[in-house]
Amino acid sequence: MVQPATPQVESAQSAQIKNQFGTFGGVFTPSILTILGVIMFMRSGFVTGQAGLGSAMLILVIASSITFLTGLSISAVSTNTEIKGGGAYFLISRSLGPEFGGAIGLALFFAQALAVPFYILGFVEALAITFPAAQEHFTAIGLATIAVLFVINYVGASWAIKTQYVVLTILILSIGAFLIGGVLDFDPAIARSNWESAYTEGNNFWVVFAIFFPAVTGIDAGVNMSGDLKEPERSIPRGTLAAIGVGFLVYLFNIIVSGGSTSRANLIGDPFGSLLAQAGPAAFLVTAGVFAATISSAIGSLLGAPRILQALARDDIFPGLGFFAKGTEQGDEPRRGLWLSLGMGIVVLVLAGAGGGALNAVAVVLTMFFLFAYGMTNAAAFIEQFSRNPSFRPRFRFFHWSTALIGGVGCLMAAFLINALAALISLILVSGIFLYISRRVLQNTFGDARRGFYYERVRANLAKLATFEKHPKNWRPTSLVLSGNPHTRQTLTTYALWLGSGRGITTMVNVLEGDLYERLDERAQAREELEAYVHDNELQAYVDVVVSPSFKEGLAMLLQAQSIGPIKPNMIVSGWPSKPRDYIDFAHQLHMTHELGMSQVILVDRGLPAEPKRIDIWWRGEQNGSLMVVLAYLLSHNWLWNRARIRLITMLDPGETRDDAAAQLAALLDAARLEADYEILPLGDFATQLPRVSADADLVMLGFRPPADEHAEAFHNAYTGFLKDLPTTMLICSTGDVDLMS
Numbered sequence: 246m247v248q249p250a251t252p253q254v255e256s257a258q259s260a261q262i263k264n265q266f267g268t269f270g271g272v273f274t275p276s277i278l279t280i281l282g283v284i285m286f287m288r289s290g291f292v293t294g295q296a297g298l299g300s301a302m303l304i305l306v307i308a309s310s311i312t313f314l315t316g317l318s319i320s321a322v323s324t325n326t327e328i329k330g331g332g333a334y335f336l337i338s339r340s341l342g343p344e345f346g347g348a349i350g351l352a353l354f355f356a357q358a359l360a361v362p363f364y365i366l367g368f369v370e371a372l373a374i375t376f377p378a379a380q381e382h383f384t385a386i387g388l389a390t391i392a393v394l395f396v397i398n399y400v401g402a403s404w405a406i407k408t409q410y411v412v413l414t415i416l417i418l419s420i421g422a423f424l425i426g427g428v429l430d431f432d433p434a435i436a437r438s439n440w441e442s443a444y445t446e447g448n449n450f451w452v453v454f455a456i457f458f459p460a461v462t463g464i465d466a467g468v469n470m471s472g473d474l475k476e477p478e479r480s481i482p483r484g485t486l487a488a489i490g491v492g493f494l495v496y497l498f499n500i501i502v503s504g505g506s507t508s509r510a511n512l513i514g515d516p517f518g519s520l521l522a523q524a525g526p527a528a529f530l531v532t533a534g535v536f537a538a539t540i541s542s543a544i545g546s547l548l549g550a551p552r553i554l555q556a557l558a559r560d561d562i563f564p565g566l567g568f569f570a571k572g573t574e575q576g577d578e579p580r581r582g583l584w585l586s587l588g589m590g591i592v593v594l595v596l597a598g599a600g601g602g603a604l605n606a607v608a609v610v611l612t613m614f615f616l617f618a619y620g621m622t623n624a625a626a627f628i629e630q631f632s633r634n635p636s637f638r639p640r641f642r643f644f645h646w647s648t649a650l651i652g653g654v655g656c657l658m659a660a661f662l663i664n665a666l667a668a669l670i671s672l673i674l675v676s677g678i679f680l681y682i683s684r685r686v687l688q689n690t691f692g693d694a695r696r697g698f699y700y701e702r703v704r705a706n707l708a709k710l711a712t713f714e715k716h717p718k719n720w721r722p723t724s725l726v727l728s729g730n731p732h733t734r735q736t737l738t739t740y741a742l743w744l745g746s747g748r749g750i751t752t753m754v755n756v757l758e759g760d761l762y763e764r765l766d767e768r769a770q771a772r773e774e775l776e777a778y779v780h781d782n783e784l785q786a787y788v789d790v791v792v793s794p795s796f797k798e799g800l801a802m803l804l805q806a807q808s809i810g811p812i813k814p815n816m817i818v819s820g821w822p823s824k825p826r827d828y829i830d831f832a833h834q835l836h837m838t839h840e841l842g843m844s845q846v847i848l849v850d851r852g853l854p855a856e857p858k859r860i861d862i863w864w865r866g867e868q869n870g871s872l873m874v875v876l877a878y879l880l881s882h883n884w885l886w887n888r889a890r891i892r893l894i895t896m897l898d899p900g901e902t903r904d905d906a907a908a909q910l911a912a913l914l915d916a917a918r919l920e921a922d923y924e925i926l927p928l929g930d931f932a933t934q935l936p937r938v939s940a941d942a943d944l945v946m947l948g949f950r951p952p953a954d955e956h957a958e959a960f961h962n963a964y965t966g967f968l969k970d971l972p973t974t975m976l977i978c979s980t981g982d983v984d985l986m987s
Contacts, residue, residue, distance in 0.1 A: 270406045271467070280489075281492060293500050295513060300450060311656060314623065319481060322336045323481040328478060328481070330559075333349065336625060348676075348679040349621050354550055356615060358550040358590070361589075364540075365391055372386065384597075402473055405548050430507075435505055459612055465615060465618060470552070472577065473577075503523065551582030554582040555582050568581060710812070720982055721749045722744055722815070724814065724817070725843075726753045736848070743883045744876050752807065754790065756799035797833065797834065804817070804841050816844045816846060817844070817846070828957035831957060839980065849973060849976065857889045858888065860945075861946065862874060863946065864893045866948075875983050876946070878891070896926045896928060896929070897928045907925060949976050950978060
């Protein structure tokens with residue numbers, strides 16, 4: 246159960262001294278180090294050789310555009326709310342709610358935690374290629390590397406950031422070495438020969454795009470530092486977009502100089518060797534750059550994973566994670582999550598041994614998690630603005646819902662282009678986590694955008710619905726149930742909801758007599774009781790309570806004012822008063838409801854059936870009869886009533902033959918497309934035949950017309966006599982809105 250943070254927890258957290266990183270160290274550096282990673286050294290030349298200069302630049306533009314649009318979404322969401330720890334998880338959960346946020350947050354934690362040993366494996370493999378003697382100590386080197394990185398992070402994020410400054414310096418020197426060498430060796434003839442695509446077997450534009458796309462991701466590394474930033478609302482947009490821009494320019498420059506200085510065969514056959522050749526005497530810097538790229542990515546992941554876990558634990562979305570909520574007094578460092586990340590990394594490194602290839606499929610799935618996180622971030626920004634949520638007022642202005650929509654679709658397409666099977670597996674895993682969270686009782690919605698989105702959709706649909714004229718074919722029960730205290734009228738509320746059959750709208754109302762100001766507290770209590778009744782019994786119903794000097798006036802207010810635009814109540818469901826206080830008032834109630842255009846269902850309670858087998862409808866004509874048959878049809882769609890047969894019962898009119906009546910009922914049922922039985926009774930005394938024929942039914946439906954004042958008492962007495970030997974009965978008066986033949 247998600248609980249709001251207690252004051253004690255909040256005060257404890259506020260007492261901690263947070264890190265105060267700026268834009269460059271807290272966002273730009275982690276992001277750019279992840280963007281300028283292994284793919285730049287090991288696969289960028291392959292992409293240029295396969296696609297050619299023209300298509301390689303197009304691939305870069307498409308891939309970077311997706312990341313750039315995601316960066317706009319991140320900037321918009323992060324400048325619209327107070328940012329705390331958790332990175333993308335925090336942004337998504339505060340916009341789309343705990344279900345989406347929790348699903349992506351847990352996936353991101355595992356992705357970041359397991360990415361650490363993968364990057365270390367890449368580092369050790371590169372080391373073994375450069376120094377073959379290291380192959381014998383593959384696992385030991387990997388374990389030693391993760392231990393060193395753990396110590397750096399354990400000391401504090403500030404030391405990890407300082408280490409990344411060193412790594413960034415090495416990376417800059419490395420990139421400078423092969424770019425400058427490429428410029429010096431640039432030959433326009435080579436560039437022209439490499440301009441067109443020349444895909445080898447098994448490769449095409451989208452295959453090569455899939456190979457390259459992970460190169461432009463990595464912006465989550467900076468976003469994950471959200472809780473350690475001095476001004477996250479300023480640093481996240483600036484640092485993220487700057488890293489995307491710088492990364493784009495570096496890759497663009499690399500594609501141009503590599504394509505203009507190296508033959509296609511070398512680009513495809515030995516992309517890393519091509520960079521070494523471009524660097525010439527400074528080739529050692531390129532080798533150091535590969536080491537720096539893998540180490541920097543590992544540091545970024547080891548920084549991010551514990552922080553995501555800490556944010557998840559503090560939001561109490563998953564049971565058992567509370568242990569990881571605690572942070573250090575200085576810097577609020579998530580050391581408990583860091584220990585867990587270390588343990589997971591050690592297990593992976595030991596299992597991987599000297600050949601991490603068996604884990605490649607898992608590595609691809611982890612890439613999918615990042616892409617889905619980007620997609621969800623775009624979805625969050627899209628919903629916030631598209632729903633025109635008044636609270637969505639981001640300081641970042643260079644954003645539109647269409648950019649978020651394009652970015653989200655692009656992330657989804659990229660995931661399936663990279664590896665459709667891995668994308669599907671990841672989607673199933675994330676969906677499973679989402680469903681798990683959805684089934685828990687979540688009390689804290691974080692004020693997310695879902696309500697605003699649904700509100701906007703409802704508002705737009707109501708406006709559209711108002712343009713359609715009412716038609717009997719589209720009639721649905723929109724019921725007001727005069728439930729009073731529902732605990733004393735459970736049969737009434739149960740039947741009312743059965744009649745809705747999940748296709749209508751039911752509102753349970755209670756009318757309190759008295760002065761509004763004197764009974765405000767009682768009104769609030771009565772509303773709470775209704776809401777608790779609906780919640781505890783898992784009913785699809787809404788509630789309302791009104792206070793009025795008299796029941797008559799209160800009902801009049803409800804009947805006139807209860808509506809939202811075109812959705813107005815069209816049916817009142819109430820109980821049969823065994824002894825009305827005033828027959829004239831009761832008749833006025835029936836007349837008032839009828840004159841206001843609402844059908845009426847009056848339930849005579851004889852209890853709920855255990856295994857209902859038959860519904861008897863006493864057919865006297867199409868106006869009331871149509872509503873009775875439709876309500877019986879809706880009732881039969883409830884699981885308890887789905888085996889009950891509907892039986893139409895009619896009495897012969899003077900001069901009418903049984904064959905004529907049978908033909909009319911058969912034609913009626915055929916035109917109504919309903920399966921039902923019928924029984925034709927001879928002309929006789931209704932009061933005598935009614936109990937004889939229907940006493941063994943499970944539900945009886947009878948029509949009525951509101952009586953005139955002078956007949957009010959006789960009306961009540963007559964129906965009381967009809968009902969005394971019957972099972973549960975519904976007295977139904979239709980306004981004619983329902984046409985059985987439509």
